[in-house]
Amino acid sequence: MKLLFLIADGMGGWPIEELGNKTTLAAANTPNMDMLAGKGLIGTCRTVPKGMAPGSDVANMSLLGFDPATYHTGRGPIEAAAQGLQLDPDDLVWRMNLVNLSEFDENGTMYDYSAGHIGTDKSVPLVEKLQAELGNDEFTFYPGIQYRHLLVHKGGAKKMEAGLNIRPPHDLTDKPIDEDIREFAKSPLMDKLVRDAVDVLADNGTKAVSIWPWGQGRPLILPPFEEKFGMKGAVISAVDLIKGLGNASGMEVIDVEGATGLVDTNYEGKVEAALRFLEHGDFVYVHLEGPDESGHMGSVEDKIKSIERFDSRIVAPLLEKYPLDKANYVITCDHFTPIETRTHDETPVPFIMTSPRLIPSGEKSFTEETADRTGIIIPDGHDFMQWVLNKTR
Numbered sequence: 001m002k003l004l005f006l007i008a009d010g011m012g013g014w015p016i017e018e019l020g021n022k023t024t025l026a027a028a029n030t031p032n033m034d035m036l037a038g039k040g041l042i043g044t045c046r047t048v049p050k051g052m053a054p055g056s057d058v059a060n061m062s063l064l065g066f067d068p069a070t071y072h073t074g075r076g077p078i079e080a081a082a083q084g085l086q087l088d089p090d091d092l093v094w095r096m097n098l099v100n101l102s103e104f105d106e107n108g109t110m111y112d113y114s115a116g117h118i119g120t121d122k123s124v125p126l127v128e129k130l131q132a133e134l135g136n137d138e139f140t141f142y143p144g145i146q147y148r149h150l151l152v153h154k155g156g157a158k159k160m161e162a163g164l165n166i167r168p169p170h171d172l173t174d175k176p177i178d179e180d181i182r183e184f185a186k187s188p189l190m191d192k193l194v195r196d197a198v199d200v201l202a203d204n205g206t207k208a209v210s211i212w213p214w215g216q217g218r219p220l221i222l223p224p225f226e227e228k229f230g231m232k233g234a235v236i237s238a239v240d241l242i243k244g245l246g247n248a249s250g251m252e253v254i255d256v257e258g259a260t261g262l263v264d265t266n267y268e269g270k271v272e273a274a275l276r277f278l279e280h281g282d283f284v285y286v287h288l289e290g291p292d293e294s295g296h297m298g299s300v301e302d303k304i305k306s307i308e309r310f311d312s313r314i315v316a317p318l319l320e321k322y323p324l325d326k327a328n329y330v331i332t333c334d335h336f337t338p339i340e341t342r343t344h345d346e347t348p349v350p351f352i353m354t355s356p357r358l359i360p361s362g363e364k365s366f367t368e369e370t371a372d373r374t375g376i377i378i379p380d381g382h383d384f385m386q387w388v389l390n391k392t393r
């Protein structure tokens with residue numbers, strides 16, 4: 001049987017007073033996931049190993065069956081794998097956001113980690129300008145999509161910059177950046193590069209006033225997914241993070257036109273791409289970024305909307321084409337992105353798993369609470385994939 005992993009990034013959350021102390025998942029109208037909760041098995045999975053930051057990089061690596069403690073080197077290297085960059089083992093790869101700050105100074109505040117969700121059509125020329133004016137034998141700027149780009153420091157993995165601890169900008173919305181400014185200052189090289197970038201980006205007509213390098217590490221190496229799990233697999237996502245994990249593990253990476261990573265993404269295109277692949281493949285990992293972005297923005301309305309669209313426009317049409325007697329499903333999120341904190345949380349995530357071999361949970365709804373009360377928990381997220389296969393084969 002086919003196996004479908006359907007991932008609503010950041011879907012988990014905490015009870016919100018304005019929703020009657022319900023989470024956004026519990027408040028959302030999700031008849032398809034609720035039905036599957038009754039016909040399948042539900043529980044929780046710890047996708048983030050203790051001691052590691054609760055990032056989508058770590059969590060999705062776990063869900064795909066790879067131990068982050070062994071393979072994770074940083075966010076930047078995963079996204080570099082998406083672009084297929086030719087890198088040397090000692091290169092240091094940074095994820096580089098275009099951001100909106102009050103100022104790059106100890107008195108500065110992070111206004112927006114995404115520079116107003118800048119469009120790719122506007123961001124790529126800015127990164128190309130940065131490369132033209134600041135790129136050299138040591139630093140190369142690589143354009144990505146929207147606000148997500150890359151900076152490669154040639155041979156930097158053997159230099160002190162590899163040890164800098166710059167916080168992810170999505171953790172800093174409306175917060176002071178003094179800690180990070182002091183951290184950048186430990187490297188005169190990086191400090192000057194960012195300050196020079198601020199000058200290059202001045203008066204460009206967008207909200208992108210600075211770069212924000214973070215998540216640096218050596219190039220990523222993963223074992224082949226098909227050899228490890230015996231399935232021909234594919235990933236479908238708008239974001240380079242998921243594409244990079246797919247590329248690095250030898251999976252097929254399917255691009256979908258109009259996939260934005262936001263609430264307005266091309267849901268139908270993702271479903272069509274999954275169905276085409278399953279005509280010859282065994283496993284598909286369909287990733288939706290919208291709930292996470294809504295959580296970072298602190299929008300209750302958009303997070304509920306993105307969860308409901310995930311249910312009605314991803315889960316429902318896939319179930320129609322591949323009902324439960326033809327495919328097994330896992331529906332989950334990689335991590336929590338609570339509205340209250342607007343950042344990631346390491347709380348074990350709720351999941352649904354379906355298979356004719358399983359005894360159904362009998363739950364009437366799929367929420368963080370119903371998943372938690374079953375008492376079923378996968379303590380090490382990287383074991384989840386094999387656990388699912390053992391239960392369904």
